[in-house]
Amino acid sequence: MLFRLLGELDVRAGDRVVEIRRPRLQGLLTALLTDLNKVVPADVLAERVWGERLPAHPRNALYSYVSRLRTALGEALITQRSGGYLLTADPGSVDLHVFRQLLGEAGQTAGDDEKAALLTRALGLWHGEPFGSLDTPWFVNQRTALASRRLGAQLDLADLRLRGKRPGELVPELTALAESHPLDERVRGQLVLALHRAGRQGDALREYDRIRRLLAEELGADPGAALRQVHEQVLRGDPRPRPRAGGELPQRRGQAQRVAG
Known part of the structure; x- marks a missing residue:
C-alpha cells in the first residue's frame, strides 16, 4: 500500500483507491502513520485524534475506530500492543517519511547537483x-x-x-x-x-x-x-x-x- 500525507490523505492499494472519508478515521490513520512502526499509546492516540473533544470513553471509541481501519486496510497492518497500537509498513510507502529521509540525505551530500x-x-x-x-x-x-x-x-x-x-x-x-x-x-x-x-x-x-x-x-x-x-x-x-x-x-x-x- 501507498500512503500520502503531504496534502489530503490518499491511500492506494495497487491501482485501487482506499476510501477513508470520516475525519476521525483519517486522523487515526495519520497519527499512526506519523509514528510508523512504533507503538503509540492509546491515550496519546486519543489526544491526537480528538484533542480536547474526547469522547466519554476514549479507549472504547479508539478500539471501534481501529477495527474500522483494519477492515479498510487489512488485518495485518494494525496490531494492538500493550497499552497502544502499532501500524507496520515500509517507510518508503509513506511520503512523509520519504520526505524526511531525502532531506537527511541532502544534508549529508557535498555535491551541489x-x-x-x-x-x-x-x-x-x-x-x-x-x-x-x-x-x-x-x-x-x-x-x-x-x-x-x-x-x-x-x-x-x-x-x-x-x-x-x-x-x-x-x-x-x-x-x-x-x-x-x-x-x-x-x-x-x-x-x-x-x-x-x-x-x-x-x-x-x-x-x-x-x-x-x-x-x-x-x-x-x-x-x-x-x-x-x-x-x-x-x-x-x-x-x-x-x-x-x-x-x-x-x-x-x-x-x-x-x-x-
Whole structure:
C-alpha cells in the first residue's frame, strides 16, 4: 500500500483507491502513520485524534475506530500492543517519511547537483497542506513544523540554483515566497540576489529597501549582517556576491511567525 500525507490523505492499494472519508478515521490513520512502526499509546492516540473533544470513553471509541481501519486496510497492518497500537509498513510507502529521509540525505551530500536533485525530489512529494483539514492541536503543530521544513528545503534549493547559470528564473518563485513570508530575511535576501544576478540592480536595491522598511515597521529592527552584506555587494556591482560561511542568509529567530499587517 501507498500512503500520502503531504496534502489530503490518499491511500492506494495497487491501482485501487482506499476510501477513508470520516475525519476521525483519517486522523487515526495519520497519527499512526506519523509514528510508523512504533507503538503509540492509546491515550496519546486519543489526544491526537480528538484533542480536547474526547469522547466519554476514549479507549472504547479508539478500539471501534481501529477495527474500522483494519477492515479498510487489512488485518495485518494494525496490531494492538500493550497499552497502544502499532501500524507496520515500509517507510518508503509513506511520503512523509520519504520526505524526511531525502532531506537527511541532502544534508549529508557535498555535491551541489546531487543535493539539488534530492531536494527537488523531496519537494515534489508535496501536493497540498499536510494532513488535509485535520485540526486538533497536535495536527496543527505537526503541520506547522512540516511547513517550516518545507520552506527550509525550498530555500536550500534556491541557494544552489542561485549559483547556477539562470538565477533570473528564480525571481517569480522567490517573489511568491517573499509575499508569504514577508519578514523572513533569508527569503528576501535570496530575492535581492536573484534580481541582482539577473542584471536588475535597480529592482534588487528597491527590494532591499522594502525589507529594510518592513523590518523597521514590524519588528523595530535593522536588517541582519548577512542581508546588509548582500546589499553592499549589490552596490558594488559584484555579479556573484559571495555567500557567508555556513549559509547565505540565515533566518532571524522567531520572525517566520510574524506577518505584515
